[in-house]
Amino acid sequence: MRYIRPLSIEDAVGELAKAVGPAAILAGGSDLLVRMKGGFIEPELIVDIKAIGGLADITETADGFRIGAAVPCAVLGENKALKQAWPGVVEAANLIGSKQVQGRCTITGNLCNASPAADSVPALVAAGAKAVVAGPSGKRTIAVEAVPTGPGRTSLAKGEIIEAILLDKRPDHAGDAYLRFIPRTEMDIAVVSAGVNLTLDDKGAIKTARVALGAAAPTVLLVEEAGQVLIGSKLDEATLQRLAKICSGACRPIDDKRGTIEFRRKVAGVLAQRAATTAYKRAGGK
Amino acid sequence: MAGVAVSTTINGDAVEYLCQPDETLLDVLRDRLGLTGAKEGCGTGDCGACSVIVDGRLVCSCLVLGAEAEGRKVETIEGMAHGDQLHPLQQKFLEHAALQCGICTPGFLIAAKDLLEKNPSPTEEEIRFGLAGNLCRCTGYDKIVRAVQDAANVMKGA
Numbered sequence A: 001m002r003y004i005r006p007l008s009i010e011d012a013v014g015e016l017a018k019a020v021g022p023a024a025i026l027a028g029g030s031d032l033l034v035r036m037k038g039g040f041i042e043p044e045l046i047v048d049i050k051a052i053g054g055l056a057d058i059t060e061t062a063d064g065f066r067i068g069a070a071v072p073c074a075v076l077g078e079n080k081a082l083k084q085a086w087p088g089v090v091e092a093a094n095l096i097g098s099k100q101v102q103g104r105c106t107i108t109g110n111l112c113n114a115s116p117a118a119d120s121v122p123a124l125v126a127a128g129a130k131a132v133v134a135g136p137s138g139k140r141t142i143a144v145e146a147v148p149t150g151p152g153r154t155s156l157a158k159g160e161i162i163e164a165i166l167l168d169k170r171p172d173h174a175g176d177a178y179l180r181f182i183p184r185t186e187m188d189i190a191v192v193s194a195g196v197n198l199t200l201d202d203k204g205a206i207k208t209a210r211v212a213l214g215a216a217a218p219t220v221l222l223v224e225e226a227g228q229v230l231i232g233s234k235l236d237e238a239t240l241q242r243l244a245k246i247c248s249g250a251c252r253p254i255d256d257k258r259g260t261i262e263f264r265r266k267v268a269g270v271l272a273q274r275a276a277t278t279a280y281k282r283a284g285g286k
Numbered sequence B: 001m002a003g004v005a006v007s008t009t010i011n012g013d014a015v016e017y018l019c020q021p022d023e024t025l026l027d028v029l030r031d032r033l034g035l036t037g038a039k040e041g042c043g044t045g046d047c048g049a050c051s052v053i054v055d056g057r058l059v060c061s062c063l064v065l066g067a068e069a070e071g072r073k074v075e076t077i078e079g080m081a082h083g084d085q086l087h088p089l090q091q092k093f094l095e096h097a098a099l100q101c102g103i104c105t106p107g108f109l110i111a112a113k114d115l116l117e118k119n120p121s122p123t124e125e126e127i128r129f130g131l132a133g134n135l136c137r138c139t140g141y142d143k144i145v146r147a148v149q150d151a152a153n154v155m156k157g158a
Helices: A009-018 A030-036 A073-078 A079-083 A087-093 A107-113 A120-124 A224-230 A237-250 A259-280 B024-030 B086-095 B105-118 B125-131 B142-157
Strands: A002-005 A023-026 A045-049 A058-061 A064-068 A130-135 A137-141 A148-150 A163-167 A174-182 A192-200 A206-214 B004-010 B013-019 B051-054 B056-059 B073-075
Touching: A002 A058, A009 A130, A009 A163, A023 A030, A058 A079, A064 A079, A073 A079, A073 A087, A087 A107, A087 A120, A087 A174, A087 A192, A087 A259, A107 A120, A107 A163, A120 A174, A120 A192, A120 A206, A137 A148, A174 A259, A192 A259, A206 A224, A206 A237, A206 A259, A224 A237, A237 A259, B013 B024, B013 B056, B024 B051, B051 B105, B056 B105, B086 B105, B086 B142, B105 B125, B105 B142, B125 B142
Parallel strands: A002 A045, A023 A045, B004 B073
Antiparallel strands: A058 A064, A064 A163, A130 A137, A130 A163, A174 A192, A192 A206, B004 B013, B051 B056, B051 B073
């Protein structure tokens, strides 16, 4: 096995592209090292991306925020501007693991680990976040929901690295929220979860809406119909009930020790309602 | 596998070592450097017994590669007391009997030190959430929480 710490994204991409055996990208390592210890992956090459310029920074640009792939989730929680603009994304990122894990884990890693129960991913999908992918043939920007293709699988090709996650600049009257169900109070994996992102018009009616569910299907689900049903409303009771029904219907969950299909369907709807209510309040709706 | 040469700072001292590319910082500390305060409980980042601080961030050393410590500043439990002078947290853990078997204690002390440095007056809830990444199977946590509260009061007065 080889461990390298390239200083440029081009070098990192080049090393990954020419790697003969299994290769792994290391940022926080909170998934990778566990998988290595469990014998699920035996990389011949580990590419530590933390020394690459810009990857450890959160930058506020004219278009919004650029969150480097090596920024630990704890740093997201300490960034006041990001927290104010995207409280749902930050609260989701800060739910991953313990303080110790927060000091290492990244939202890009959470996305690329491709767990359907990843906490930050429904919030990012609801937020309409984009991933900047660097690869042997250059860079491309894709929607985050295009990254995971199934449990533990992504659409990234050999040699490709996500170098940053992009979040749009917020207009007035915008809010997002993320909620998950776990049987404990912290340090657990979502049984089911929901992220909601809203913008309102000047009268408080919902102008745009995105709803995403976690642990409800093989990948995090963007439920477009759920977003559509919210548009034009002020989140009255009838709309909330339709939202829950659509979300429960969109679920394709599994039965496992953490939750049954029936339970996940029901709770997905409830969490979507509650996350929508919080997002609406955060957007200034009454 | 070729060894990786690492230059780092541990508890203020410059340290150099050779390690394997897949060797964890925890294994380097314990097996190469003789710093056996950090313990391996789960080895998967769930129990916090291996907690150390790297560049001001609390982390599980079982989830950090030894090679990653290059150029960093690592703080371990061995650097917590100044000679014979215990850190207030260590003193209060003793006074409150906040340990039984002691395996989790170094991790709790490091995590509590990090907590109080970032939040000198935590509420009980903040202490319990802040230490949720450290598992203890003996004390039931109450004595640990009381010790941290008491140490916070002492440190604020100091």
